[in-house]
Amino acid sequence: MWMNVRPCGDQALMVMFEQRISEEIHQRVIRLDSMLQDDPAVLETVPAYASVLVYYDPLAYTYAEMEGRIRKHLSEETSVRETDGKCVVIPVCYGGEHGPDLSFVAAHANLTESEVIQLHSGREYRIYMLGFLPGFPYLGGMDPRLETPRLPSPRTMIPAGSVGIGGMQTGIYPFPSPGGWRLIGQTPVSPLFRHSVPGEEKVPVYQAGDRIRFEPISPEEYHSMMRERDGC
Amino acid sequence: MAVEFLSDSPLATIQDTGRIGCARYGYRRCGACDAWAARIAGLLCGNEIQSGQDAVIEFTLRGGSLRFTENTLFAVTGADCDLLLDDVAVPMHQSLIAQAGQILKIGAAKTGLRIYLAVRGGIALAPVMGSRSTDTGCCLGGYEGRKLRMGDSLPVQSCSSGHCQTLPRAFPTSPPGRVRWVGTEKIPVLRVVPGPQDELFSEEAGQLFCRNIYEIGSDSNRMGCRLVGATIPVPSEDMISDPIVEGSVQISSGGLPIVMMADHQTTGGYPKIGTVIHSDLPVLAQKRPGERVAFSFVTVEEAQVIRRRDEAMFKELEQWFAGR
Numbered sequence: 001m002w003m004n005v006r007p008c009g010d011q012a013l014m015v016m017f018e019q020r021i022s023e024e025i026h027q028r029v030i031r032l033d034s035m036l037q038d039d040p041a042v043l044e045t046v047p048a049y050a051s052v053l054v055y056y057d058p059l060a061y062t063y064a065e066m067e068g069r070i071r072k073h074l075s076e077e078t079s080v081r082e083t084d085g086k087c088v089v090i091p092v093c094y095g096g097e098h099g100p101d102l103s104f105v106a107a108h109a110n111l112t113e114s115e116v117i118q119l120h121s122g123r124e125y126r127i128y129m130l131g132f133l134p135g136f137p138y139l140g141g142m143d144p145r146l147e148t149p150r151l152p153s154p155r156t157m158i159p160a161g162s163v164g165i166g167g168m169q170t171g172i173y174p175f176p177s178p179g180g181w182r183l184i185g186q187t188p189v190s191p192l193f194r195h196s197v198p199g200e201e202k203v204p205v206y207q208a209g210d211r212i213r214f215e216p217i218s219p220e221e222y223h224s225m226m227r228e229r230d231g232c
Numbered sequence: 233m234a235v236e237f238l239s240d241s242p243l244a245t246i247q248d249t250g251r252i253g254c255a256r257y258g259y260r261r262c263g264a265c266d267a268w269a270a271r272i273a274g275l276l277c278g279n280e281i282q283s284g285q286d287a288v289i290e291f292t293l294r295g296g297s298l299r300f301t302e303n304t305l306f307a308v309t310g311a312d313c314d315l316l317l318d319d320v321a322v323p324m325h326q327s328l329i330a331q332a333g334q335i336l337k338i339g340a341a342k343t344g345l346r347i348y349l350a351v352r353g354g355i356a357l358a359p360v361m362g363s364r365s366t367d368t369g370c371c372l373g374g375y376e377g378r379k380l381r382m383g384d385s386l387p388v389q390s391c392s393s394g395h396c397q398t399l400p401r402a403f404p405t406s407p408p409g410r411v412r413w414v415g416t417e418k419i420p421v422l423r424v425v426p427g428p429q430d431e432l433f434s435e436e437a438g439q440l441f442c443r444n445i446y447e448i449g450s451d452s453n454r455m456g457c458r459l460v461g462a463t464i465p466v467p468s469e470d471m472i473s474d475p476i477v478e479g480s481v482q483i484s485s486g487g488l489p490i491v492m493m494a495d496h497q498t499t500g501g502y503p504k505i506g507t508v509i510h511s512d513l514p515v516l517a518q519k520r521p522g523e524r525v526a527f528s529f530v531t532v533e534e535a536q537v538i539r540r541r542d543e544a545m546f547k548e549l550e551q552w553f554a555g556r
Contacts, residue, residue, distance in 0.1 A: 006427035008477045009507030010535040014428035019472050033256075046255045046475040048499060051428075053255075053475035058539050063532040130258040131473070131499030134370055138473070138499075175370055204257050 001028070003074065005067045008053065013063065015052045015070055021140060025050050026128055028077075030085070030209035035073045041066065047208045048129040049138070085210035087124055090172065090187050092163050092214045093222035094120075098186035105148045105165055105182050119143045120184065121214040125170065127206055135174035135191040135204040139212060142170045154180035161187045163214065172212075174204070185214075188225035233302035235289075235351065237384040238335065243292040243454075246355050246374035246386070247494070249281060251363035255498045261478065262365035262373070264290055265454060265494045265517035266346050267510075269310035271546065273350035275553060276307035276327040285354035287364035289380070291347040292454075293520075295338020298349075300330040304388060305352035311344025311518055327352075344518040353389030369455070369495060419445060420515045422491075423530045423538070424481060424506035428474070432467035432503050433483070440464040441505060442528050446489065450521040454495040456482075457516055459525070463487030466503070473501040479508035481527075489527075491516060509535045511542045 004016045015032060017025050026049065033047040036054060041061050046053040056066050094117045095102040106113045125139035132138075142165070150166045155178060158164070162173045164181030173179060174191045191204050206212060217225070237244075247270065250263030264270035270288045271281070279285035295313060300306075307327040308315055315322045316337040322328055330336060341347055357364050357375060366374025375384055430438065441464050449458035464487050476482075480492040482502035491508055492500075493516075506529065508516060519525060530538075 006430070007425050007507070007532040007535075008428055008504075009425050009479050010509050010532065010539045012477050012507075014474065016428065016474075021472060044253050044255065046498060048474045049472045051474045053477065055477075058536045059543055062536060129473070129475075129499060130256065131475075132258065132497055134254075134258040134372075136258050203254065207256065 005070055007063055010063075011058045012053060012055045013066055013070070015054065015074075017050045019050050021049050021128065023126060023140070026126065026140075026209070031077060032070075032073060033208070035077075036070075039069065039073070041069055046129075048131070085127070085207070087211040087213055088206045089213050089215050090163075090191070091189060091217045091221070091225065092121065092185040092187050093217050093219055094185035096219060098219070098222065099163070099184040101148075101164070101182035102184045105146065105184055108148050109145050111145065116146065116184065117216050119146055120165075120170065121216050124211040124213050127208050127210050127212060129208050130204060133173065133175050133177055135172075137171055137191075137204075137206065137212060139170055142168060144168070146170070148182050150180040151182065154178050158183065159186065161190070163187060185216075186222070187214075188217075188222050188229060190229070233300075233304070233388055234385045235304070235355075235388055236299045236301065237380050237382055237386075238297040238299055240382050241291055241296040241380065242294055244296060244380040245290055245366040245368065246287055246357060246380070247290045247365045248286040248288070248354075248363055249365075250494065251361050251365055251367070251373065254361050255475065258498055259361060259372075260367055260369065260495055260498060262363070262367050262454075263494045264288060264346075264348065266290075266310055266348070266514040267517075268514040269346065269348045269518075270350070272325070272549075273307045273309040273348045274354070275546075275549060276309070276325070277305055277350045277352045278327075278553075279350060279352065279354050284359070287355040287357065289349040289355065289386075291338060291341075291349070293345060294340045295347055295349075298336050298338070300332065300334055300336070302332045304330045306330060306336070306349060308338060308347060308349050310346050310348040311341035313341050313347055314339035345520045346517055351388045356387045356389055365494075367495065417515075419524045419526055420512070420519075421526045421528050422512045422516055423509045423535065424527050425509060425532045425535045426506045426529055427504075427532075429467075429471060429503035430505050432469070432471065433505050434465055437464040437466070437483075438505065438529070441483075441489070442526070445524050445526050447524050448519050448521045452493075452521055454493050456493055456496060457491040457519075459489045459491070461488065471501065471503050473499050476500045476504070477507060479510065479513050480504045481506050481508060493517065509538060511538050 036042045044055040106116045125141045127137045158179045163185040164183045166181035247264040250261040360373040371377035444461045446459035446461040449460045482490045
């Protein structure tokens with residue numbers, strides 16, 4: 001299978017697999033990423049659709065040495081662990097004030113709003129990478145019938161927890177942010193999980209290689225979950 | 233004890249060596265744009281990066297007025313500016329002791345863009361995800377996740393320890409002070425390692441990229457330095473989004489380069505013709521909109537030789553200070 005290693009400046013390199021979006025290629029990304037976590041020469045990795053970014057210490061290793069290590073990891077790939085990620089359920093209140101564009105998406109797809117909800121929530125999405133914002137998942141596997149063009153001009157502020165569709169993609173905005181996606185719902189669950197040490201670790205409840213399933217909830221359930229989350 | 237902000241600044245934030253290890257979750261690294269100036273400011277105060285004393289204040293274009301509530305050892309580096317301590321001129325690139333209640337006025341940058349203030353022990357705010365750097369885009373880290381403004385009070389260590397006796401220090405003008413300094417060249421040539429998408433570009437595009445002279449665009453900021461100049465041919469095919477590093481040179485669909493700076497997003501979909509080497513990012517970080525830069529390619533091997541040489545200079549500088 002085709003792969004390439006290219007430098008990203010003097011302290012990182014990119015491992016590039018065949019450049020297309022497929023589960024098979026992404027499994028290789030996740031397998032390599034997982035192997036690299038145990039390599040003492042690796043400082044940090046960022047897995048993406050079809051590539052893995054690898055930071056290393058250029059004072060300790062040359063580029064050629066790092067490339068050699070990467071190729072060795074890949075040649076030992078047959079003996080790797082299982083990398084089937086976990087499935088995380090994200091409750092979503094669809095439509096209404098939480099999803100102002102649900103009706104547009106339905107009309108565009110020539111479907112009813114409840115059919116859109118069924119199609120959107122009735123499947124698992126693979127998380128290909130996190131980027132754009134902390135915890136923002138790039139998901140694959142949306143029903144092609146739900147494909148909807150982005151807004152002609154982006155909203156200046158999208159509330160945290162918004163679930164949207166942009167072209168062929170769907171995702172969650174973990175932070176308030178400007179954005180051009182069509183908003184179909186909102187989750188009361190922050191995808192950023194806080195560990196017991198205050199202020200220290202705040203990593204997402206999911207990572208690249210995991211899956212997400214959206215579960216429809218009512219506005220009442222949304223508000224009660226929000227109250228619970230805010231502790232009042 | 234504290235440093236109090238007595239005025240507003242256009243953009244003043246807490247920055248350190250960056251939020252490292254969580255780009256896989258989408259967290260930006262952030263950190264000082266001119267990492268060298270920040271590092272030298274820390275060295276002048278006797279701070280240790282390994283001990284988490286690397287948080288400084290980064291000012292863009294203009295400084296501000298600050299009051300020290302207790303005796304405080306500090307140093308200012310980066311862009312050239314006037315410093316007044318209780319209305320008495322004091323030098324940059326040297327550690328100084330402010331007495332309790334004294335007011336430091338940091339003027340506007342005369343050449344360069346970014347000014348750094350370090351205090352003994354570092355700015356002692358609680359780290360978020362292992363870093364005190366401010367991510368203003370995500371309202372995270374630093375001082376309440378935002379830029380500093382009038383009335384803010386930053387916790388710093390007391391200067392009562394014996395350290396203050398062995399200091400102050402001045403930045404040496406002779407070796408080992410030969411670390412590449414800002415503002416020395418009118419049109420600095422930034423060295424770029426080709427990749428990761430250099431193979432998507434034509435040979436002609438690569439040649440033009442190195443021949444052009446680019447102007448820093450007015451919409452440049454801590455996220456990216458947008459360059460203006462002659463365009464280069466872009467690859468015909470779209471690429472699949474992939475990770476970005478600081479220094480990545482994206483070529484926009486219009487054929488102009490954008491150099492990713494400290495606050496860059498972790499992933500992006502524009503092809504990257506190369507990466508500005510670590511040692512040249514401080515040079516770019518001090519360039520203002522309207523000023524010019526050029527690029528030249530170096531191999532990754534050459535880049536790593538330069539990096540090791542520069543790190544050895546820092547080591548030498550550290551030892552020079554330690555021997556005083």
